Amino acid sequence: MGRPPLPVGTFGQIHFLESGKHRVGARTYFRDLDGRRRLVTRYGDTRAQAERRLREALRDRATGATPPVPVDSRLSVVAAQWLADIDDSDLAAGTKRLYRFVSESYVLPRLGELRLREVTVPVIDRLLTSVSQAHGPAAAKSTRSVVSGILGLAVRHGLLPMNPVRETPARRATRGSRRPRSLTVEETRQLLARLVDDPAAVLQDLPDLVAFMLGTGLRIGEACAVRPTDIDSAASTLSVGGTVTRDRLRGLFIQERPKSDAGRRTIALPPQTVDLLRRRLNDPPGASHPQVVFPSRKGLLRDPSNTSGDLRQALDRAGFPWRLSRVS
Structure with a gap:
């Protein structure tokens, strides 16, 4: 007769293996709650640490903390x-x-x-x-x-x-990678003038959006999320704390929580940007009372991804193919 199987929830003799300097593995066979015998291994700096980690893992398995998928899963x-x-x-x-x-x-x-x-x-x-x-x-x-x-x-x-x-070693950018650079004052003037003379860009409401992004340094998603209540014209400040994003269930919406605390901020606005915002608030495009300052042509939220694509084409037409679509 062969050796009797391990009782369910128990393990056999623990073996150790040296896998490098200050790295020891402890392993044993454990009979899982489904009756299958599986090899379980844990590592540590010493034999004692590896064995302790292994016994903790075996304890969890014995109490029913089994993996959500089989061990040999793809x-x-x-x-x-x-x-x-x-x-x-x-x-x-x-x-x-x-x-x-x-x-x-x-x-x-x-x-x-x-x-x-x-x-x-x-x-x-x-x-x-x-x-x-x-x-x-x-x-x-x-x-x-x-x-x-x-x-x-x-x-x-x-x-x-x-x-x-x-x-696995991290991949690093090569020396030949393109580095972004800011627009000069003259390039900024040329870009805004060419956008104003571009019928397609005007139809997509890009001249004001680009001028606003240049004046504030906001990302496209943040610019599309600016609401009238975020603007303090008297103090010439703008509160930034949201960004337009898309969810598979909700569609486009304003995400109020930024990715980091630094994303929620109040910035000072230059005079020309204050004038631009006052003009748009007094004569809003797309709807009589839009939710945001820079809405779509239907008065709804703009899709940052589509806007980025439109802006990329407008920059190419304006003679700035090197400029990233963020523009700031």
């Missing part, structure tokens, strides 16, 4: 769980949208069918290199964050002993 399964957690979090809507886009566009097409144990440091490094070459360092940085979040969830549930993203 990365796509864990990614779905991570995205669901992100959707339920209090992160900004734009951040949630970015993480989902990166996951569906860059991560899942290349790594989605790999088992978790197959997502190694070389695999991640090749992914980040590919994304950086095809889409730029910023996209690679976002991809790194998403992969780290997905695998971090796997580590927290005992599906992986460690997060391999931590051992």
Whole structure:
């Protein structure tokens, strides 16, 4: 007769392995509540620390804290769980949208069918290199964050002993990367004059929007969210604390909470910007009482993404193809 199986919720002999300087692994087989025997490993700086972490993990498993997905799951399964957690979090809507886009566009097409144990440091490094070459360092940085979040969830549930993203070198911008520069005073004058003479730009209400962004330094989403109540004409100040964003369920809306405390601020307005705002408040476009100072042609919230595209084309027509669409 063979050796009898471990009782459910118990583990066998603990073994140790040296995986590097000041890094020790403790591992053993544990019979999970579903009857399957699984290898569980935890790491520490010493044998005692590794064994303590392993026993804590085994204790959690024995009390029913089982992983939300099987140990041999593909990365796509864990990614779905991570995205669901992100959707339920209090992160900004734009951040949630970015993480989902990166996951569906860059991560899942290349790594989605790999088992978790197959997502190694070389695999991640090749992914980040590919994304950086095809889409730029910023996209690679976002991809790194998403992969780290997905695998971090796997580590927290005992599906992986460690997060391999931590051992993957970060991608850095090359020396040839384009650096943004500000418009000169003469270039600013030329740009505003050419926008005023551009029928398409005038129809899209871009001249005033661009002049306002140049006078305040606001991002497009912030500029689209400015309401009459945010303006103090007497003090020549503007309160900034919201941005227009899009949610899959709510559509366009003003997100009142900025991504950081620094996003909520009060800025002083130059005289020409105060005059521009007074004119728009006295003669609002699109609707008799619009919700925001810079609404769409229907008097509703402007879509920052569409506005950025319109502005990109207007800048090209105005002879400023090098200028980022933020313009400030």
